[in-house]
Amino acid sequence: MKLSTAAPWALSLAVLWPFQAHALFGDDEARKAIIELRQKVDANKQATDAAAAEAREGDAGTRRSLLELSNQIEQLRAELARLRGQNEQLAREVSELQRQQKDVQSGIDERLRQVEPLRVEYDGQTFTAAPAEKNDFEAAMAQLRKSEFQPASAAYAGFLQRYPASGYTPSVLYWLGNAQYASRAYKEAVVTHGRLVREFPAHVRTPEAMLAMANSQIELKDPRTAKRTLEDLVKVYPNSEAAAAARERLARLR
Template sequence: MVFRLANRFTASFGMAGALASAMLFMAPAHAQDSPMSLADRVARLEQQAQSQDQNRGNLLNQLQQMQSQMRDMQGQIEELQHQVQQLQDQGKAQYTDLDSRIGRLEKGAGANPAPAASASPDPAGSAAMANAATAPTPAAPAAMMPPAPSAPAESAAQKAAALNAYNTAFKSLRAGDYVSSSRGFREFIQKYPDDALTPNAFYWLGESYYATTNYQVAVEAFRHLLSQYPQSDKAPDAMLKLGYSQLEMKQTDAGTATLKSVLAKYPNANAAKLAQERLRRLSQQPVH
């Protein structure tokens, strides 16, 4: 009896030991799985945080790019506004120039009616003048002799030819054919250096080169006008475009000084308003 109880106790104790051993064996495995899962969760959280930081960085870069594009667009809008204003002023200058030339032509026609009358041929009158020229006339002192009729006719013809050449070059400029207009104004200046329209030709020659971004040659044309014809009506505009050309050539100090000279010399001219506006925009540009 006692022996059987001892065996049962031994068996029970053995089973208990086996269960304890199994529990001890399983406990480290469970303890090992739990910290690994936590580490994986921490790693995932860190990865998510890094991804969020990267997304925020990308959004910040996109925002900065958009701000830069907006600044560029604002500068382009201001430049377009300036070009529109410049075209408007140029149109006004063209009409003013045309009115002045028509006025000069009308004055010339009133002062010299004889050449205008002789523009239409009259065979009978020509024959009478030929007979009168061959008829003997009493001698007269040289000082009392009337001028030869051919001299006024040649002067009028030269003026008409000069005006026609100028108008042809000017039409090319208005049509946007700047190559033809520059060629036409150069030929006009070479052929009619003493004409009343020569200062204007120098200005529009500079405009033709400016429109084709040939700023160095434009500078030469504007400077020649300012040095040779300082009293010309085109002098304020020539100085303004001289400053613009210098700025386009990255000569910022020289261009700024020229625009300030426009304000000092021609404060009441429209060119002074444009110069002041350009100086204002220059002062707002960031310094690189």
């Protein structure tokens, strides 16, 4: 009875043992799988955290690089603005120097024009004259044309003193004598025209000066001297217009 009673229990235990053993084995595998899974999750989390940290560090580095680059750009902009300012200042200084140089050159050219001799053709003569010399002569002529005889006489006399070797001298003597004659300074006119005749006998104005001398001598009530002057004029310059006028006056003086 005892054996029969124990047999079923033993049989039941024998049947259940594989299942229990299998159940126990499955739990270990599951736990192992869970542990491995947790380890993988933890590893992935660590890797993710590390990547995130690295990314954050990379972002911070990028931000630092961008900030440094931005600062460098601002510095370059400031330097460029400074260089532009210097360039503009230099451009202004160069422009001012060029203007000053131009003014200096203009001043030099003007001074050269004031002293550089000019080529002059007057009364059939060609000569050189300083600009001031030419201006003084033309100023005296302008006064004579306005019938300002006494100021013109003074201007011609001053010219002869300032420019004793001027190419204008024969013409100045001629016009000075005429201005003196017009001012009724007959004696002075005879002296002036007489100098032209003596010093410049070949000048184109010399025959006219002799005719003017005779007129002054007539005004001085000296017809004999006037007659002799007219005769010399006809003799020395027979083909001149002044000689033709002299012949007519000689006829009247006889």
